[in-house]
Amino acid sequence: MLFGIEWDTSSHWAFAVSILPILGKGLLVTLQATVVGFLLAAGFGLVLAGLKGMRSRLVAWPARFFSEFLRDTPLLVQLFFLYYVLPDYGLVLPAFMTGALALGLQYSAYTSEVYRAGIQSVPAGQLEAARALDLTPGRTFFAIVLPQAIPRIIPALGNYLVSIMKDVPILSVVAVLEVLNVARIIGDRSFNYMIPLSMVGLIYLLMTLVAAWAVRKLDERLPKEGIHLQ
Amino acid sequence: MSESNQSDKIIEFQNVTKSYGDHVVLDALDFSVRRGEKVTIIGPSGSGKSTVLRILMTLEDIQDGVIHVAGKPLWHEEKNGQLMPASEAHLRMMRKEMGMVFQQFNLFPHMTVMRNVTEAPRQVLGLSRDKAKKRALKYLDLVGMTEHADKFPSQLSGGQQQRVGIARALAMHPNILLFDEPTSALDPELVGEVLQVIEHLASQHDLTILLVTHEMQFARQISDRVCFFDQGKFVEEGRPEEIFTEPREERTKAFLSSFLGDH
Numbered sequence: 127m128l129f130g131i132e133w134d135t136s137s138h139w140a141f142a143v144s145i146l147p148i149l150g151k152g153l154l155v156t157l158q159a160t161v162v163g164f165l166l167a168a169g170f171g172l173v174l175a176g177l178k179g180m181r182s183r184l185v186a187w188p189a190r191f192f193s194e195f196l197r198d199t200p201l202l203v204q205l206f207f208l209y210y211v212l213p214d215y216g217l218v219l220p221a222f223m224t225g226a227l228a229l230g231l232q233y234s235a236y237t238s239e240v241y242r243a244g245i246q247s248v249p250a251g252q253l254e255a256a257r258a259l260d261l262t263p264g265r266t267f268f269a270i271v272l273p274q275a276i277p278r279i280i281p282a283l284g285n286y287l288v289s290i291m292k293d294v295p296i297l298s299v300v301a302v303l304e305v306l307n308v309a310r311i312i313g314d315r316s317f318n319y320m321i322p323l324s325m326v327g328l329i330y331l332l333m334t335l336v337a338a339w340a341v342r343k344l345d346e347r348l349p350k351e352g353i354h355l356q
Numbered sequence: 357m358s359e360s361n362q363s364d365k366i367i368e369f370q371n372v373t374k375s376y377g378d379h380v381v382l383d384a385l386d387f388s389v390r391r392g393e394k395v396t397i398i399g400p401s402g403s404g405k406s407t408v409l410r411i412l413m414t415l416e417d418i419q420d421g422v423i424h425v426a427g428k429p430l431w432h433e434e435k436n437g438q439l440m441p442a443s444e445a446h447l448r449m450m451r452k453e454m455g456m457v458f459q460q461f462n463l464f465p466h467m468t469v470m471r472n473v474t475e476a477p478r479q480v481l482g483l484s485r486d487k488a489k490k491r492a493l494k495y496l497d498l499v500g501m502t503e504h505a506d507k508f509p510s511q512l513s514g515g516q517q518q519r520v521g522i523a524r525a526l527a528m529h530p531n532i533l534l535f536d537e538p539t540s541a542l543d544p545e546l547v548g549e550v551l552q553v554i555e556h557l558a559s560q561h562d563l564t565i566l567l568v569t570h571e572m573q574f575a576r577q578i579s580d581r582v583c584f585f586d587q588g589k590f591v592e593e594g595r596p597e598e599i600f601t602e603p604r605e606e607r608t609k610a611f612l613s614s615f616l617g618d619h
């Protein structure tokens with residue numbers, strides 16, 4: 127029994143069906159962690175990209191170092207750090223938030239590169255035309271650069287959304303009840319790991335395929351020349 | 357007399373030097389253009405022709421010398437009688453004198469033709485939507501692109517795109533128009549329609565035109581003065597018939613004959 131739901135061990139099939147709602151609860155947590163982690167990654171990444179691109183080395187270099195550090199250390203190390211060290215400094219977050227934060231931080235290093243690459247993909251001639259027309263740097267960024275960068279940024283961010291989803295099971299080490307953790311507990315208690323773990327594998331396969339398809343559709347939908355401004 | 361000559365110069369380079377690292381592109385360059393003059397710059401690839409225009413448009417800075425545009429220093433600001441490097445605000449003000457037409461058009465691909473032409477007048481000059489639209493239609497009509505106003509650049513031919521590029525520059529009402537090889541990226545059959553528009557502009561008395569081109573016949577037709585540029589220096593300049601029929605310098609002769617060979 128888990129979450130007050132009993133399972134039926136009369137047959138493999140009945141067992142699989144009876145644990146489905148339990149896995150569903152875990153899946154919900156997985157999706158929540160994915161979304162929160164992704165939003166944090168997208169937000170932090172934008173800030174990080176901005177800092178890394180600053181003219182002032184005093185700002186840019188620490189930002190680049192931080193970004194490199196996030197990328198080159200395992201997610202688990204960062205998660206442990208947040209989970210065990212932050213409370214020493216009086217910052218106690220629920221396990222779920224700690225996990226989402228770890229995902230958000232690690233992936234912000236990647237998304238910051240996505241933003242940077244997207245922005246750099248806009249040809250220099252566009253900036254020159256904007257300058258020749260005397261547009262302000264702010265107007266140039268928001269009306270000329272960003273609309274042309276977005277069609278490159280969004281699909282790349284979508285791919286990281288899928289990666290984040292696949293990294294959520296790491297949160298099980300800090301006892302977040304995401305879908306893999308739930309499956310393991312079912313296995314512990316029913317002495318049948320085969321079925322719940324296979325189901326998690328299938329669920330992930332399905333989600334990844336759907337997400338990849340959605341990203342591809344989105345990519346096709348976005349106008350290559352940039353978000354149209356009327 | 358000399359006083360009025362001074363104020364006649366809308367562009368004046370004095371001793372201007374531009375280099376990329378060790379590579380000197382413009383070497384102590386002196387050069388001036390009178391108000392309303394139509395000047396063509398010709399010369400071999402890599403000689404620094406684009407650099408002259410790009411420096412004027414403030415797309416590239418200079419290492420030494422002074423440039424005056426409309427009587428004001430371009431890359432400098434006068435503070436307490438001294439020339440200091442220009443602030444961004446000064447450059448913004450100076451850019452209003454000039455407009456530029458690019459070899460690769462550089463239209464904004466995510467904007468309609470109309471939006472391409474109205475964007476800067478609205479944002480920079482503060483024109484209302486209606487006023488900007490009216491102004492855009494005037495210049496789109498001038499370049500024969502009115503019926504394409506709602507299209508995106510990707511739906512246009514190169515020649516049409518370049519005509520929009522010209523309308524976009526004109527809509528800012530510049531006193532000086534800079535053309536950097538405006539037809540070099542075009543298929544041969546599309547060159548004529550763009551040259552026709554430029555020719556029409558060249559007939560306007562008060563517009564100053566500085567044109568870099570390899571279209572020698574065209575340069576001959578529209579220019580008051582042709583300047584042959586090589587290795588960061590003006591080698592020779594004069595009226596088109598002088599330069600094209602009796603060039604004095606060997607380098608000019610060699611350059612022109614290489615062109616006659618091509619065509």
Ligand SMILES: Nc1ncnc2c1ncn2[C@@H]1O[C@H](COP(=O)(O)OP(=O)(O)OP(=O)(O)O)[C@@H](O)[C@H]1O
Nearest residue numbers: 376379381399400401402403404405406407408537
């Ligand atoms: N950003 C840059 N960095 C380094 N060198 C540059 C840069 N831009 C231009 N140059 C060099 O400056 C020189 C002059 O370039 P410029 O583009 O002005 O020549 P051009 O006369 O316009 O040639 P073309 O007919 O090919 O357009 C060239 O040797 C070029 O390699």
Ligand SMILES: [Mg+2]
Nearest residue numbers: 405406407537
């Ligand atoms: Mg050039």
